[in-house]
Amino acid sequence: MTRIEELWRDALQQVIVKPIEADGYRLTRMAPESRFDIYGGVDSTSFVLLAVGIQARPPNIATDSSSLDYFRQQRKDGSWLMVLRLRQNGLETVFGRLCQDLVDAAEGVPDEKALVSLFRERLNLWKKLFQHSGSGFLLAHEIKGLIAEMLTLEILLQRGERDLLETVSGWVGPLGSDQDFVYSDQAIEVKAVGLGVDSISISSLDQLHSEVRMHLVLATLRLATPGEHCAIGLNGLTARIEGLIAESPEALNTFKDRLLEARYVEHEFYDTILFEPTSIDCYAITDEFPKLIRAMVPKGIGSATYSIGIDWIKDFRSDMPT
Template identity: 30%
Template sequence: MSAGPAPASGPSDLLVAWTALEAVVPGDRLFRSRRLDRPRSIDLRVGLRETDGAPCLIARPEGDDGGLTLFETAGLRLSRAADPGGNLLVLSLEEPSRRDLFAEVCSDVLRALVRSEDDGDTDLLPELSARLAAWRAFLRDQSGGLSRQELVGLIGELLMLEALLARSVDALALWKSPDDGLHDFEASGHALEVKTSLGAARRLHISALDQLDAAGLASLHVAHVRLVEQRDGFTLGALAERIAGQLASDRDRRLFANALLRRGLAPGPAEDPGPSVRDDGAEFYAVRDGFPCLNRAAVPAGIADATYQIEVQALTGFRADAGDVMTALGGQD
């Protein structure tokens, strides 16, 4: 059963819309729903599931939904449902205590779709799929937001991305970390692992046996990004905004926003913006014969994985030229 259009967009608007639907007389369909004013290019509704009153965001795609990946995580579920009017995609809240989170997620998805529509896209299903996949990754991996160490690590990755973008407008495709890539950046068999320190650092933390395994690669390098905490420096959020402004198209900005979400950075202003820093430069090291690292071929059978630390001073003899590393990754000379 449907009510009139819902001008819902922000989290509070959605909460009000779901509350209003509770007063609608139940019907014989799966959901009570109200179509949203925006976006216009896809039938998108706020709804309540009739069986238990669970809040939902419901999409009625035209034709096939493109094999969108279904999931259930952090109390949210993406599923398909058969309705007399056609097949539905349903994002539902399965844990009532997470209603505010659900409203934030739905509101963010709506904003992404409206931005895509305003940029001229008429087929919004790919954007819906991409944003939901990004939220799935974020909710799967988060247990309370990024730690300070993780924020610092992400700043280092973004500084490296910015340097690559200065050489090639297509560099965003090289950033593999948001997709759980083994290495932070990779292109044509050349890989780069970024390690970031805040303040003086004597050691680099290696989180897995495979992280510095160069087998099968044309080259593998480690970049040690050095940051200094500074009151008038930049934060992670400010750096992300700066990079977004350097991207070549609205599509790239949407891809970047999804990558940040998959990488663990929630959209919108953060309660804790993290440290304010200055970029103090980076050194590059080539992982080659003699490089002080562990890999599966070098440890006894039966060891499934390991974390360890490398003394920075032990890497002096493995220095590499930054320009050569960037060029190998696809950047122009």
């Protein structure tokens, strides 16, 4: 349990003894020694809050979410509170991890302006997480795809051909890039498939096109159950990668940002959906590789999706990229 979750638990117990007036809330400063005023608390309906105190008038930020809301309130001394409230019971653990991440990250920013920017950036990521799924959790096929990308990242880190920050920064799949990894000299697209699958889906005319050399990594993953020796999940894989990059704070922060962009936050739920990697194969995307790119299709065709038979790409198998 994070520090803010402990604070919420204590605050909710206090509400039983001393109720909060209607439409009110009660806050507790999280770290008296901190340079910034950051609070945890609850409102009169027992929804949990994160609040940040600042001197300047804070920005108005739309949440567009039924699970989260944000409001500003001026205090008697003229300063302001930026308040984020969770409005859906059952998501406190996920929200707590996110809030604690913001609190920890706040210790590294230089001033109030940077703190507000951090708050806004984190809120935009959290909106993405809560908007997509009412539970706040990734779906099984999304977990599978993210595991495949992270396994590829782990291989690249273990090979050590690039420094840690460059390796992690090149993982741009969570940012919506056409390829999952993009570096100055190569691009890598990662696909996760199940056992016995005979084709892979390509979602656009740009996915297998790059101005630099390119590879396709095909990760075959079998759905596994807890207790199986080779079963892995997002929580365990995240910890493994963090261990590989721990010596670089910049790489570690970038990795955590990528996970948030991918809508993942550590939770016990992710220990229940596990996969066993049965193979990780690599293919060189050459001019002869069976694919469709924009230069091949008639003018007027703006987009296309298609599938490629795995048997048809065996001759393009290559070593894993570095």
